[in-house]
Amino acid sequence: MTLLRIDLSITERGPRLTLAGELDFHTAPEAREALRLLTLKQGGYLVLDLGxxxxxxxxxxxxxxxxYRLATQAGATLELVRIPPKIARVLRMVGVYDLLNASGPTAVTAPADEQTT
Known part of the structure; x- marks a missing residue:
């Protein structure tokens, strides 16, 4: 059984990783390795689809x-898209939602009643 599926597509903007399944202690090394193998271009984007x-x-x-660090070091922009409300809530709680460009134009934000202050 695969706990995390990672699909890569290359767009005009840059690489897009679509993640499916569990992104946790057991699968994070696999995701970090996939990120390490990407070629990011200055002025480009790294899009992570979390839907x-x-x-x-x-x-x-x-x-x-x-x-985010990999993208920044390459002069690229990280953009998170299709963020499930529960993940958006966690990112807000730990204070990295805006840093990670999770409010990009295609992001799904948590409904107002689920947002934390």
Whole structure:
């Protein structure tokens, strides 16, 4: 059984990783390795599609921060898209939602009643 599926597509903007399954302590190393293998271009984007992530823990947060660092070092922009409300809530709670460009134009935000202050 695969706990995390990672699909890569290359767009005009840059690489897009679509993650599905569990992004946690056990699968984060696999996700970080997939990120490490990407070629990012200055001025480009790294898009992470989280729409099919069913489980997410602190290792998932750390993986997204790692993706942000890789993009920043390359002069690229990280954009998170299709963020499930529960993940959006976690990212807001730990204070990295805006840092990770989770409010990009295609992001799904948590409904107002689920947002934390």
């Amino acid at each position: 099919d992530v069913a489980f997410f823990d602190s290792s998932g947060v750390a993986t997204l921060v790692h993706a």
